[in-house]
Amino acid sequence: MSNTGRNYAASSVGDIQARGRATLHNDLSLTGSEISINELPAGVGLPFLHSHKRNEEVYIVVKGKGRFQIDGDEFEVAEGSVVRVDPPGVRCITADAQSPIRYICIQTEAKSLVQFTEGDGVILETKPTWLPAPAK
Amino acid sequence: MSNTGRNYAASSVGDIQARGRATLHNDLSLTGSEISINELPAGVGLPFLHSHKRNEEVYIVVKGKGRFQIDGDEFEVAEGSVVRVDPPGVRCITADAQSPIRYICIQTEAKSLVQFTEGDGVILETKPTWLPAPAK
Numbered sequence: 001m002s003n004t005g006r007n008y009a010a011s012s013v014g015d016i017q018a019r020g021r022a023t024l025h026n027d028l029s030l031t032g033s034e035i036s037i038n039e040l041p042a043g044v045g046l047p048f049l050h051s052h053k054r055n056e057e058v059y060i061v062v063k064g065k066g067r068f069q070i071d072g073d074e075f076e077v078a079e080g081s082v083v084r085v086d087p088p089g090v091r092c093i094t095a096d097a098q099s100p101i102r103y104i105c106i107q108t109e110a111k112s113l114v115q116f117t118e119g120d121g122v123i124l125e126t127k128p129t130w131l132p133a134p135a136k
Numbered sequence: 137m138s139n140t141g142r143n144y145a146a147s148s149v150g151d152i153q154a155r156g157r158a159t160l161h162n163d164l165s166l167t168g169s170e171i172s173i174n175e176l177p178a179g180v181g182l183p184f185l186h187s188h189k190r191n192e193e194v195y196i197v198v199k200g201k202g203r204f205q206i207d208g209d210e211f212e213v214a215e216g217s218v219v220r221v222d223p224p225g226v227r228c229i230t231a232d233a234q235s236p237i238r239y240i241c242i243q244t245e246a247k248s249l250v251q252f253t254e255g256d257g258v259i260l261e262t263k264p265t266w267l268p269a270p271a272k
Contacts, residue, residue, distance in 0.1 A: 003209075003211060005206060005207055005209050005225075006207065006225075007206065007207055007221060007222040007223075007224055007225030007226075008206045008207070008209075008219060008220060008221045008222065008225050008227075009219070009220045010204070010211060010213070010217065010218070010219040010220075011217075011218055011219075012214075012216045012217050012218065013216045013218055014216055015216075016216070023253075024194065024218055024220075025249075025252060027218070028194065028218060028219075028220040029220065030192065030194065030220055030249070031192055031246050031247045031248070031249060032169075032191070032192040032244025032245055032246050032247065032248045032249055033168075033169065033192075033194065033242060033244045033249055034249065034252035034253060035194060035196070035218075035242065037196070045264060045266045045267070046264070047263070047264070047267060048259050048260065048263065048264070049259075049260040049262055049263065049264055050257045050258060050259050050260060051257070051258045051260065052256050052257055052258065053251070053256050053257075053258065054250055054251065054256055055168070055251075055252060055256045055257075056166065056167055056168040056169075058160065058164065058166065058169065058171060060171070060173070060240060062198045062240075067266070068146070069264050069265060069266075070141060070143065070144045071141055071142065071143055071144070073139075073141050073144075074265065075139060075146060077146070078148075080148045080149045080150055080151075080152070081146065081147075081148050082146070082147055082148065082149055082160055082163070082164060082171075083144060083145070083146040083147075083164075084144060084145045084146075084160075084164040084165065084166055085143060085144045086143040086144065088143055089141075089142075089143030089144050090143075090260060090262075091144075092264040094264065094266050104196060104198075104240065106169060106171065106242055107249075107252050107253070107256065108168025108169045108244050108248070108249065109168055109245075109248045109249055109250050110167050110168050111167045111168065112167070112168045112244070112245045112248035112249075113161075113166070113167060113168055113169055113170065113243075113244065113245055113248075114190055114245050115189070115190065115191075116161060116170035116191060116243050117159075117170060117243070120188050120189050120190055120191045120243065121186045121187070121188055121189075121191075122186060122187045122188065122189065123184050123185075123186050124184065124185045124186060124187065124226060126185055126226075127183070127184065127185065128181060128182070128183070128184070128185055128205050128228040128230065129205060129210065130181045130203070130205075130230050131181070131183060
């Protein structure tokens with residue numbers, strides 16, 4: 001299921017618990033990031049440590065709980081935890097022994113963001129269709 | 137609650153349903169993205185359309201359902217929906233009349249990603265502490 005327009009692409013990653021991992025870069029033709037949505041079953045951790053050459057990573061835990069290891073530091077994470085890791089950080093994540101963990105990982109070119117939100121967004125005069133028309 | 141190391145920063149956004157919106161750029165000192173985690177109550181939509189000057193946006197619906205409007209096209213979204221919007225896309229999102237919607241929005245400089253995953257990651261020889269030590 002996907003649909004596209006001149007300025008957008010939309011799709012669905014389906015059942016992440018069943019898939020284990022979905023990556024968005026190719027499906028959505030992303031140009032500023034690679035994004036993965038991941039679920040590790042209870043007791044399962046990634047079997048390797050890794051770092052990056054250029055990319056900053058941000059992890060967002062959206063369900064469950066687990067543990068991070070970064071540069072030898074270990075700490076617990078749970079729904080709502082957010083973590084930035086710089087390219088040289090040596091990192092890994094595991095689900096808790098008793099709980100699966102679902103997390104989103106966002107890779108971007110470090111130091112690439114120029115401006116954002118109020119500095120980059122443009123509010124338009126026209127209104128979304130779900131607002132009632134203004135009184136005349 | 138937050139902790140930092142030479143190559144990382146970790147925090148928690150807490151209860152998004154109560155907060156409504158959390159932004160990560162400043163809390164985590166991000167350099168490649170601005171990321172917001174948002175929840176709209178049932179029947180509530182953003183009251184304005186907006187576009188961007190430079191930034192690509194990716195929306196990930198992590199809970200509930202709602203509707204998107206982009207360049208006049210309207211479509212339904214639900215948990216698992218993922219949407220890329222190019223800078224000039226005129227966009228808005230609303231929760232469904234009967235369901236709240238929780239979504240993550242990622243802003244990045246369009247066309248900034250140079251390489252990713254296998255092209256950018258470096259697998260290390262040392263193993264995470266949660267793996268059993270190899271047999272000697």
